[in-house]
Amino acid sequence: MPAEPAPTRDTGETRPPPRPNWKRRLLWAGLGGFAALVIGVLALNLVPQTQQLVHPLGPLSPVESPQFRREIGNLLGPTIVDGNAVADFQNGAEIFPAMLEAIRSAKVSVDMETYIYWSGHVADEFVQALTERARAGVRVHVIADWVGSSKMKEDVVEALRAGGVHFEYFHPLRWYDIDRFNNRTHRKLLIVDGRVAFTGGVGIADEWNGHGDKPDIWRDMQIRVTGPGALQMQAVFEDNWITTTGQALLGSAYYPEVPAAGDIAVQTVASSPEGGSENLQLMYLMAIDGARKAIDLEAAYFVPDDLTMSALKRALARGVRIRLVVPGPYTDSQIIKNASQTRWGEMLQAGAHIYRFQPALFHNKLMIVDGYLTIAGSANFDNRSFSLNDESNVLVFDHGFAAHMTEVVDRDIGRSEELTLDQWRHRPWTRRVLDWLSALGAAQY
Numbered sequence: 001m002p003a004e005p006a007p008t009r010d011t012g013e014t015r016p017p018p019r020p021n022w023k024r025r026l027l028w029a030g031l032g033g034f035a036a037l038v039i040g041v042l043a044l045n046l047v048p049q050t051q052q053l054v055h056p057l058g059p060l061s062p063v064e065s066p067q068f069r070r071e072i073g074n075l076l077g078p079t080i081v082d083g084n085a086v087a088d089f090q091n092g093a094e095i096f097p098a099m100l101e102a103i104r105s106a107k108v109s110v111d112m113e114t115y116i117y118w119s120g121h122v123a124d125e126f127v128q129a130l131t132e133r134a135r136a137g138v139r140v141h142v143i144a145d146w147v148g149s150s151k152m153k154e155d156v157v158e159a160l161r162a163g164g165v166h167f168e169y170f171h172p173l174r175w176y177d178i179d180r181f182n183n184r185t186h187r188k189l190l191i192v193d194g195r196v197a198f199t200g201g202v203g204i205a206d207e208w209n210g211h212g213d214k215p216d217i218w219r220d221m222q223i224r225v226t227g228p229g230a231l232q233m234q235a236v237f238e239d240n241w242i243t244t245t246g247q248a249l250l251g252s253a254y255y256p257e258v259p260a261a262g263d264i265a266v267q268t269v270a271s272s273p274e275g276g277s278e279n280l281q282l283m284y285l286m287a288i289d290g291a292r293k294a295i296d297l298e299a300a301y302f303v304p305d306d307l308t309m310s311a312l313k314r315a316l317a318r319g320v321r322i323r324l325v326v327p328g329p330y331t332d333s334q335i336i337k338n339a340s341q342t343r344w345g346e347m348l349q350a351g352a353h354i355y356r357f358q359p360a361l362f363h364n365k366l367m368i369v370d371g372y373l374t375i376a377g378s379a380n381f382d383n384r385s386f387s388l389n390d391e392s393n394v395l396v397f398d399h400g401f402a403a404h405m406t407e408v409v410d411r412d413i414g415r416s417e418e419l420t421l422d423q424w425r426h427r428p429w430t431r432r433v434l435d436w437l438s439a440l441g442a443a444q445y
Contacts, residue, residue: 053307056311057282060289060290062370064372071286072395075286076279077267080395081232081266081267083227083228083261083262084225084226084227084262086224086401087226088221088404090408091221092122092212092220095220100129106133108139108253109140109193111141111190111234111241112143113170113189113240114143114145115188115203116148116151116205117203118206123152127159127163130160130163134165135163139253140164142160142165143168143169143244145169147171149169168244170243183272184388185240185390186379186385186391187391188203188377189233195258197224197233199376199393199394200220200221200378201377207361215360219363226261226262227258229266232268233394236270236392240390264398267394268395269395270391271379272390272391273388285308288369289315290373291369293320294321294323294368294369295320296323296325296409297324297367298324299324300362303343303381305386316350322353324354325409326354328356329356330361331361331362338434341424345421353418354419355417356419365377365379365393366408366409371406372398373396374405375393
């Protein structure tokens with residue numbers, strides 16, 4: 001029998017049974033589908049596209065041996081190239097004048113790729129230098145990361161393009177490649193005439209414009225390679241120029257015959273989730289396992305995974321001295337700083353020395369091994385640089401340059417406070433909880 005109409009509360013009158021609210025159901029179904037889409041996109045952005053390293057490398061030949069050079073020179077992309085002059089520049093007070101001088105000296109081409117390009121005085125200086133060369137007939141190309149350069153005002157982009165600079169954003173937000181939105185270019189490259197190239201950690205922003213000795217001025221460094229090694233950085237830049245524009249840059253303006261400018265051997269190692277995503281981690285692991293005497297490591301972000309952590313502890317166990325310089329009171333990412341502290345105890349217990357840089361925000365990325373191999377560039381010591389970002393580092397094989405860079409580390413240590421194991425163990429319980437929670441988040445980003 002059909003159901004009787006339900007009586008009303010007040011009068012006992014009958015009314016038809018309520019109809020299903022299809023609009024509400026459709027709304028909830030749509031919201032559920034949207035939530036599933038967001039979760040799926042996040043998963044695609046956080047999961048590396050290729051298999052990552054999971055096994056220890058095993059015993060390696062010393063970094064000073066011919067065997068080590070053969071292995072790293074053939075495994076990680078372009079081979080080691082001789083005939084270069086290498087110089088370092090400390091902080092924006094030295095870095096920006098050197099980069100601007102190189103741009104102003106350009107005769108045929110300038111190519112620049114950066115994660116950070118923020119509006120301000122430094123940005124305006126680069127606009128002026130780049131557009132002046134473009135108007136003079138020099139071919140000028142600039143790639144800025146869409147996320148990292150979010151503080152760049154549109155008038156800066158308009159000024160670059162109006163001045164003849166070919167400017168492009170890397171991975172702007174588009175619906176058809178949103179699954180790769182979390183893949184950013186973290187590279188900092190400047191190549192002039194295919195002969196002179198810079199790499200390091202500095203962004204084009206006023207925050208670097210000083211001596212790295214005040215809380216609001218970042219401590220950083222840049223390496224300049226003059227000679228045939230610059231061509232390797234040109235190729236790294238072109239990889240993302242093709243990815244971004246579909247255009248190849250060829251000819252002697254970009255790949256000239258470059259004579260020797262010195263007697264130093266260098267190698268550029270690049271990585272990207274689309275290809276060679278394990279290159280930077282493999283580079284660091286080989287350097288650590290090839291160490292026999294000393295490792296000096298300066299790391300703005302020090303959040304090693306278990307594989308890298310075990311390599312560091314093996315080095316300490318075989319008698320390698322490890323000095324680690326990390327940020328002190330100032331940071332651009334509190335969650336990464338907190339996560340880093342969860343690893344400090346293991347390092348200290350195994351015998352490492354840890355120093356917290358005090359005067360300014362510490363942004364260096366530097367490793368020196370056995371007074372011979374120097375590694376510098378854009379890659380941090382964390383999962384994002386190892387798996388998700390586009391990165392580029394230069395390896396310098398030279399005792400003299402390594403000795404000079406060790407002096408740079410010594411100066412940084414002189415402006416740092418050493419952390420003891422007892423201090424680490426007795427940090428407040430609230431700090432321990434924050435560190436632990438931050439480590440969980442950092443492992444996934």
